[in-house]
Amino acid sequence: KNEVEQSPQNLTAQEGEFITINCSYSVGISALHWLQQHPGGGIVSLFMLSSGKKKHGRLIATINIQEKHSSLHITASHPRDSAVYICAVRSGGGADGLTFGKGTHLIIQP
């Protein structure tokens, strides 16, 4: 089974700071997902990527397949970015194919 590790587990930053959340996995994958969960809310897909880099607004996701590592960056962070960010990898096998990290709890203070 793929092991997915996220770091940091918790992150508190000031508004405007550049944020980086990391995800490492142990076995080769076919795709990696970054998800966002606001307090008491549902889970929303931010990115799905299998190589390179994707950008959406102030969010940037990168993946290095050789190093089995992905990063999620938030530029010009805002209090509304406060949420849990979850990394999930799709290994292509098994019952579901998705293995989830434990999440990174991000708080952006005004």
Place this chain on the structure above:
Amino acid sequence: NAGVTQTPKFQVLKTGQSMTLQCAQDMNHEYMSWYRQDPGMGLRLIHYSVGAGITDQGEVPNGYNVSRSTTEDFPLRLLSAAPSQTSVYFCASSYSRGAGTEAFFGQGTRLTVV
């Protein structure tokens, strides 16, 4: 677009009671799944379905039943609720399990068993 709809959002059960968590999607997705989310742990797969009439167990299936009579609906039944089933439950759907497939999640059901 409604996407994935879960009901109820909150539920309190007494130990031993049974209930059904509802999940419906309007995207004609073949693949649906149920997860539970517990503090300090990643989402864990309870049951999944690859199409109407086909279901299978995930990582933590004990105490739960599912059925898939239509493409749209995938209810999760708790047979005899236990405090260990206190959790947040998410239903998800996707077109397939393929590499390029985006997953869509419901809003979650927060269940407390007392």
